Amino acid sequence: MSTVTPIVIIGAGPAGAATALRLSYLNIPSVLIDKSDFPRDKICGDAISGKVPTLLNRLDPAIMDRFRKRFSPIDVWGIRFFPPSKKLIELPFKVGYERVPDAAPGYVSKREDFDMFLIEEVRRRENIELHLNTNVTKWQKTDGGYTIETKDGKKSWDCRLLVDAAGAHSRFSRKEAKQEVDHDHHAAAVRAYYKGVTGFHKDNFIELHFLDKYNPGYFWIFPLPNGQANVGLGMRSDIVKRKQVNLREALDEIIASPEFCERFADAEQVDPTKGYGLPLGSKDRVLSGDNYLLTGDAGHLIDPLTGEGIGNAVYSGFIAAELAENCLKENRFDAEYLKAYDVRIERVLRTELRLSYRMQQIMQHKWLTNLLTGIVAANPKIIELLCRMYTDFELRKQLVKPTFWWKLFRAKSGKMPAVNPSSVK
Template sequence: MSEKSYDLLVIGGGPAGAATAYWAAKAGLQTAIIEKKVFPRHKTCGDGLTPRAVHQLSEMNLSQELNEYHKYEGLRAIAHNKSIEMKWPDHPTFPSYGYVVRRCDLDTMVVENAVKEGADFFEGMEAVSPLDKSDLGIKGAMALDHSSGENIIFKAKFIAVADGANSRFGRSLGSNRNKKYPMGMAIRGYFESPLDKEPWIESALDVKDRHGNSMPGYGWIFPVGNGTINVGIGLLSTFRDYRDVNTTHLFNEFALTLPDYWEINPLEPIEPPTGGRLPMAGSVGPKAGQNWLLVGDAAGSVNPFNGEGIDYAYETGRLAASLFTEANAQKDNSILTRYPDLLDEEYGLYFKVARLFAKIIGNPVLIRELTRVGMRSQTLMEWALKVMANLMKENDKGLDEIAYSTIASIVRMVPEQRVSD
């Protein structure tokens, strides 16, 4: 049985893992990523990168690579036979545009970028169990090389758990999802369309089947720029009967009712649609151990407002890498205990507001009326876009930020039980 040693072992090569590895390797930590799949691999995702995600990718020196993909200007919202087009807002930190990049391309791009910074990448290598788990942490992971069937020991001072929404490795360390928090379900597929280079991603807020009956959830259509569009539908567990929802049926009905201008054949997706579940709002914990941290989807970092997880994966990965680097330099693992508080400082109140929003929209009648009111006002919808994409300005606060801050101040005082139950 072979053995390898590193400063940092990253379990999972997706957005959170690759970002953690990039920043850690850049800071000088000997870093390894082990990923059970072989890249490129497909993931259930809308493929849309918002300004927050684009900013993080630019910080990782990937702006030039992104320019090869479809760039879009903003969001087109559709509901109640109306449509509103909204450009991404101007912001001092984030760009006023996004990209659509298929995950098979995006994740390969980011992990290769980490390798360029010095990280070692082992694909087709599954972390099957923690190594020597004790009160002092773990010494690494036992991994299975799927190509050879060999077990390999990876020893490390620190471990970043980034194996996604189902995080088996995280669960083996005692992490679990707070079931009172919302969870998302989504399914997506690709269709050929002549509008593959539309400047807008599209969100259907009032989804109906072909007979005009309202369906739960919201739909999306994201132009990929390669002759195809990404079509999907998602819903939250706050919807009363979500356990009885057949997401494949939802997807098929949504495809059949897409606006004619997309010119798709709804019966002929390019490949079978795929779906998945997403823990949200920081719902997974504990997020820190003696020498390990959960990052990205493994920590339940998806935004309940819009189902967005990639930017939060990059951000939590970057934060974790900075703490690993500091702990290594100071030879003080207790530095990692700051991680949950730093996450709460950055996202805690915002995610609490988002959870209350998720609870409200679980009522189909209420969300229908809210969207009906919203679609009458460009200004109101632009404010909602800014809030839901977490693009408020921190310092130069305008009316949009003041309005959100007022709501957040009220939500801060709402007992946690009232938000979660």
């Protein structure tokens, strides 16, 4: 016999857990289902951007303290960009920062830990019914919503609203919501865990290395707790296919190359190299329909430039939960009403995703990338401006405007006074 419940969430990764938690703090019960037991691994770079603590703090200002105490993540203070020209650009996330771990702008934490932390937060809430080890493989549209059923047929639920948070391989997203994978808007990546890698920045800056041979895409090295490192390589899927790149072999090749071998001289790989897909948010998609919403990777919301998806998964989960509150009040779960989800995703996330896509396209041109990064590397004022862009989205919009770069180029060649960050509008 099936259980009747208004809201069912499939997938308890960042998108699903965030949906359930946001609902819970709005005093709305939900059923949260995941096929895995936790802790479980998720192939990822493990970098948690500032968006995540900002959003989670809205639920409970003590939440990140619990995370830090329980899992001791690495506190991250900036990014090191290595463009093809090798002119290093170091961008702190905060201008003139003072390193205080409690106030870190970002973290690196194995997903095994971070996702377990979210599950522990879920377990603290009485109004979330959590089912782990529960694989949902069937769904049936009904008059009032959906009936969903587990693979073994032992459990089923009737719901008014189905929130799909089942990640990049969501069958519901592909088959029911018709969100097929488009290789031009999708990336493939491999990840390996190492211990003993050397040469990190003293304040744990994460490293993105843009290599000629693997463009558009990058090789990353992120510091992890306990002297480990998350090392990986990602590229757009159409190019992986066209150039027949074997990402696992490519990763080994990069690590053994003269550029990196010294840093890996005493390093040891502690886990086999694993690969997974990244559904990028560079293509506009409709993420709602009669009685359902697609969140996180199931809604293809990964940043096409940085590969960051945890923040958008959490954000889309919050947006889904806040709309669900209105659905319950108005007793409306139809496609027309749920369009409000796409409207809010457009306002909150799409502009940023489009911006990243344009930057991803710019970075396909090596000469242009080298020119722009050359200008940046030589001008501390521009570096300061870019730091401010990390937290100031309006400022970040300037980055894709040719006039912005023209002004900087002219400033560098002495034809204009040095650029004052606050004067670039």
